[in-house]
Amino acid sequence: MRSNRVRTTALAATALLAALSLTACGSENGTSESAKAGSAAPAAHQAVKESRPRAATAAPEEKPTDTGSTPEKATGTGSTPENTTAPARSHGKNTTGSTKRAGSGSTTDRTPDRTPVTCDGGNTRTAVTRVSRPLNHLLLTLTNTGDRTCYAYYAPALRFDDAQAAFPVLDDSKPQAVVTLDPGQSAYAAIGLTGEPGAGPSPRKASRLQVHFSARSGEGSTGTPVSLTLPSDTYWDDNGFVTYWQTEMADALTY
Template sequence: MRSNRIRTTALAATALLAALSLTACGSENGTSESAKAGAAAPAAHQAVKQSPPPAATAAPEEKTTGTGTGTGSTPEATATPSARSDGKNTTGSTKRTGSGSTTQPDRTPVTCDGGNSRTAVTTVSRPLNHLLLTLTNTGDRPCYAYYAPGLRFDDAQAAFPVLDDSQPQAVVTLDPGQSAYAAIGLTGEPGAGPAPRKATHLQVHFSGRSGEGSTGTPVTLTLPSDTYWDDNGFVTYWQTEMADALTY
């Protein structure tokens, strides 16, 4: 019996030791888990503390983004003047292209003739027995009215005489739209030659720079009614002023 008690006591002691051992292990494990939990708590707390900075950083990022949007709109606002500037540049280039592709008018003077001028014949009250020739430049270039017009009444064989005393100091130059004038003295002194002859048409020829012969396109004009001429008549050189032509 004693032996059984000892054995029982031993078993009880062994069980107690085992229980104590388990308790100690549990205590150690508990301490370890607590330590781990304690260590984890600061980590969680630290994570909470770190999360606001990104949030705080996010706010500036929104401001930065807002600024970026503002900056983006600013270039757009700048883009509008740029577009206007492009429009102006395009207009400028159009103008340059227009001036580059469109040649400037040729202003080189030519000889006045029936192709670039209009010739008219009219009667005048003074001097008597005179007609007035008017030559108007209808072209787009200046023209020179050289010397005097060459005249032929109807089917006359010879050209009408030219009054040399009427020669101007310089060649008459007509810009487009301008006119020159020449007076026609139809007859000379009464009884100085053959009787005057009636004419219905007048041929007008134009002199070139050399003064020899005629050049360009001649014209034929219908004379005023009851026009009479004789071989002693004359025609003046072209003049820039009507009054100068009619002084002869």
């Protein structure tokens, strides 16, 4: 009984010693680890401090060197134009464009006058021809050769050779309106050379015919007259006539 207690006590003592031994070992290890940890911490802190970059020392500000010149204005090529002379004032005149010469024919300079005029020898061409029908008739053809419309008023005033009086006008041939001729158009007048046979003086031979153009008022003639050479063997008497100007040849030759 006693021996069991002693054995139990011995076992308990042995266990206690073992526990104390383990505690001491653990304390020693714990102190060592803590010391290591404690000693490592300052070293790490020092390493962090040394790894931080030093603040860069600001370089002193450089002042631009004064060369005494004014900075040039920037251009596309970086160079200064050689010609710095200010442009001359034009005072309202075009100094760069060409000057339009007078008489250049430009429509902006002058608009052609298209106002109608009276037909006369200056803007028309007049011709006289013999016709087969009616008998003893001539035909006057008046053509506008100008660049403006012209009016052929009334009837032409005719004189054969050196006759003193104008040839009679046939009033029955008066048209309803004044004959108007655009450039290139023609008007017509028939000349009946003689009247009824034996009704007056004998017919006279003529070689020249003067044509005068009636004025708008109907009083006298206007413009330039025309002198025409008559067809050979042309005879006339005081009983003949001339018609008014007509727009159609057939209308003139109906009389």
